[in-house]
Amino acid sequence: MWNFAWRNLLTRPLRTVLALTGLSIPILGVLGLFSLSGGLRNLVGDTLSQIQGVMVLRENAPSPVFSSLDESLAKDLWNIPGISAVAPEVWGIAPPIEDSSFITKVAKGILSGSREQRFQSILDAIVVQGQDIDGHTGLKGAIYPRKILPASEGGGRFLNPSDKGKDHVVISTKIANDFPVTENGKERPRRVGDTINVGNNPFTVIGIYNTGSMFLDVVLVMDIEPARKVLNFKPGTVSSIYVEAKDPGQMEQMASAIEAKFPGIDARSMEEFASNFGRILGQLDTFLMMIMSLAVLVGVVGIINTMLMSTTERFAEFGVLRTNGWSKTNVLTLVTTESVYLGLLAGVLGCLLAIAGTTIGNQFVSGGLQLHITPKLLAMGLGLSVVMGTLGGLYPAWRAARLVPMDAIRLGGH
Amino acid sequence: MIEVTDVWKSYRSGDQSVDALRGITCRIAKGRCAFIVGPSGSGKSTLLYLMGALDRPTSGSIHIEGQDLTLMAEAEQDAYRRHKVGFIYQSFNLIGNLSAIDNVLISYIPRGLTAELKLKAADLLTEVGLGDRLNHRPHQMSGGEQQRVAIARALIKDPVLVLADEPTGELDSKTGDEIYRILRKLQVQHQSTLVVVTHDRRFITPDDLVLEIQDGHLLDQDAHQQRDELSRAAHH
Numbered sequence: 001m002w003n004f005a006w007r008n009l010l011t012r013p014l015r016t017v018l019a020l021t022g023l024s025i026p027i028l029g030v031l032g033l034f035s036l037s038g039g040l041r042n043l044v045g046d047t048l049s050q051i052q053g054v055m056v057l058r059e060n061a062p063s064p065v066f067s068s069l070d071e072s073l074a075k076d077l078w079n080i081p082g083i084s085a086v087a088p089e090v091w092g093i094a095p096p097i098e099d100s101s102f103i104t105k106v107a108k109g110i111l112s113g114s115r116e117q118r119f120q121s122i123l124d125a126i127v128v129q130g131q132d133i134d135g136h137t138g139l140k141g142a143i144y145p146r147k148i149l150p151a152s153e154g155g156g157r158f159l160n161p162s163d164k165g166k167d168h169v170v171i172s173t174k175i176a177n178d179f180p181v182t183e184n185g186k187e188r189p190r191r192v193g194d195t196i197n198v199g200n201n202p203f204t205v206i207g208i209y210n211t212g213s214m215f216l217d218v219v220l221v222m223d224i225e226p227a228r229k230v231l232n233f234k235p236g237t238v239s240s241i242y243v244e245a246k247d248p249g250q251m252e253q254m255a256s257a258i259e260a261k262f263p264g265i266d267a268r269s270m271e272e273f274a275s276n277f278g279r280i281l282g283q284l285d286t287f288l289m290m291i292m293s294l295a296v297l298v299g300v301v302g303i304i305n306t307m308l309m310s311t312t313e314r315f316a317e318f319g320v321l322r323t324n325g326w327s328k329t330n331v332l333t334l335v336t337t338e339s340v341y342l343g344l345l346a347g348v349l350g351c352l353l354a355i356a357g358t359t360i361g362n363q364f365v366s367g368g369l370q371l372h373i374t375p376k377l378l379a380m381g382l383g384l385s386v387v388m389g390t391l392g393g394l395y396p397a398w399r400a401a402r403l404v405p406m407d408a409i410r411l412g413g414h
Numbered sequence: 415m416i417e418v419t420d421v422w423k424s425y426r427s428g429d430q431s432v433d434a435l436r437g438i439t440c441r442i443a444k445g446r447c448a449f450i451v452g453p454s455g456s457g458k459s460t461l462l463y464l465m466g467a468l469d470r471p472t473s474g475s476i477h478i479e480g481q482d483l484t485l486m487a488e489a490e491q492d493a494y495r496r497h498k499v500g501f502i503y504q505s506f507n508l509i510g511n512l513s514a515i516d517n518v519l520i521s522y523i524p525r526g527l528t529a530e531l532k533l534k535a536a537d538l539l540t541e542v543g544l545g546d547r548l549n550h551r552p553h554q555m556s557g558g559e560q561q562r563v564a565i566a567r568a569l570i571k572d573p574v575l576v577l578a579d580e581p582t583g584e585l586d587s588k589t590g591d592e593i594y595r596i597l598r599k600l601q602v603q604h605q606s607t608l609v610v611v612t613h614d615r616r617f618i619t620p621d622d623l624v625l626e627i628q629d630g631h632l633l634d635q636d637a638h639q640q641r642d643e644l645s646r647a648a649h650h
Contacts, residue, residue: 004523316505316507317509319468320503320509321520322492322495323466324496324520324521325492326521326523327488330524405463406468406469407469409507
């Protein structure tokens with residue numbers, strides 16, 4: 001029976017190939033979207049795992065960029081037991097860098113950049129982080145100082161107390177590449193010692209870092225005072241305060257203690273950030289499930305259409321099978337098996353295309369985002385295709401099986 | 415013995431009811447060869463298909479070896495077609511993507527093919543002169559060869575009844591003669607009852623029972639029955 005069903009599919013190769021192509025696209029789309037969602041989840045997880053402390057923000061502010069706190073809160077936070085470091089920060093979307101705003105950069109990247117730049121430029125928004133240098137010096141888990149490139153690669157140094165009040169900036173390798181310097185008619189990445197215009201202010205690059213995460217490698221790190229100037233930040237205010245505990249295992253308790261003591265303040269551990277992001281991705285997954293349902297529906301309709309055409313052409317064949325003792329169940333099984341094979345083949349093709357697509361796609365994204373087709377995703381794709389095949393085959397199979405054998409032979413033109 | 419008793423078959427055609435068969439009664443003795451003849455649309459094929467349990471009569475009964483087909487459940491009818499009746503069609507009706515031997519074995523595919531069955535199918539194909547074409551597909555064979563495969567398909571189950579609907583209708587006369595020769599030889603060998611629907615009376619021999627149908631009626635039903643009794647007596 002299985003062999004017979006398989007041969008029936010091969011009898012009409014063009015139709016089978018066209019149907020497979022049409023059916024594999026929804027599988028490809030679903031797997032591609034889920035791999036993107038998984039890639040983002042991994043990237044955020046990896047990024048946040050590099051940061052150990054607690055971020056103190058205005059209540060309900062989605063990120064430091066949208067938060068504003070009184071600077072005096074930093075002193076009060078020292079009263080919370082177990083705190084080892086308090087580091088005020090200002091954050092904001094950078095003004096035009098080298099006279100290139102985010103919007104013009106995106107447009108320029110899309111119109112004239114390489115394929116990688118086109119994709120990447122959409123994801124880039126340069127952010128300024130101004131650090132209270134004294135506060136940050138006491139941090140154990142600060143990421144940027146740890147990610148300064150080695151001296152042999154021209155990494156320079158991170159901010160220290162000698163940079164207070166000065167227009168000095170630490171930039172990422174990515175920013176260095178995205179804003180090159182023209183020298184002797186040739187472009188080269190910005191280096192330590194070069195200047196970079198942030199708004200109307202020329203800053204001297206003193207260090208270059210590389211975290212490998214697209215969420216972190218878009219930050220211009222500078223002292224808090226020049227940052228306030230660049231971002232037009234009100235004196236005496238900060239965006240957020242980064243806090244570390246003496247015992248890294250006590251971060252959650254410390255965050256709870258801060259929130260209890262200071263109403264209107266959120267103290268978010270990186271786990272909480274990860275959890276919030278996970279919630280957003282969960283919503284994305286729900287959206288993807290809706291798309292998947294739509295894809296299944298399209299697939300099922302495609303299979304019904306293909307199998308209906310196939311069964312209508314084969315009425316005489318079903319009549320012959322019935323006259324030779326095949327039961328209705330046998331005919332139903334035959335046609336359903338054919339459609340399950342069709343679905344399964346479409347699933348295999350969709351999975352192969354998704355693997356190829358993500359492999360190629362990974363060549364065009366950087367910043368730590370990696371699209372992976374995991375075994376679980378493959379299993380889901382194949383499962384989905386089998387479900388499509390089964391559901392799509394049932395109606396044509398039932399239609400073929402319920403034919404009266406005599407009518408089937410006569411309808412078949414014999 | 416096949417006993418057809420007062421069989422009516424009606425169809426709906428639009429708003430009208432059309433009687434394809436109108437009270438057919440006949441008997442065909444076991445091992446006989448019967449020809450159903452008559453003009454197109456007279457109900458010949460309908461009677462043949464009803465004997466094969468491909469449909470149910472509107473009224474009346476059809477007994478094959480004492481079993482009433484009209485009272486059989488669907489599964490019993492499936493089993494009857496699988497084990498007791500072989501069909502041969504005008505258009506051969508082989509499955510295009512199966513080899514000759516797989517076409518012969520088509521009844522057994524759902525339950526699995528055994529080596530014994532495959533050997534039997536190969537022997538039958540050899541008997542009909544296709545021993546060297548076991549693995550050929552229908553499109554690789556001539557019409558006569560395809561019909562021989564169909565004969566092997568009908569006979570592999572050692573049926574009590576072989577039903578043939580215009581088996582030479584799409585063949586030239588020489589090939590038709592050959593098909594009848596094979597069919598009759600194997601019918602005798604397998605001791606099956608053969609019922610043939612045909613327009614072509616040249617294959618009918620004096621020993622054969624002839625059932626002439628017109629407008630759903632069996633013509634001269636009593637006379638046919640008497641002739642059959644006499645013929646049967648002579649046959650034995």
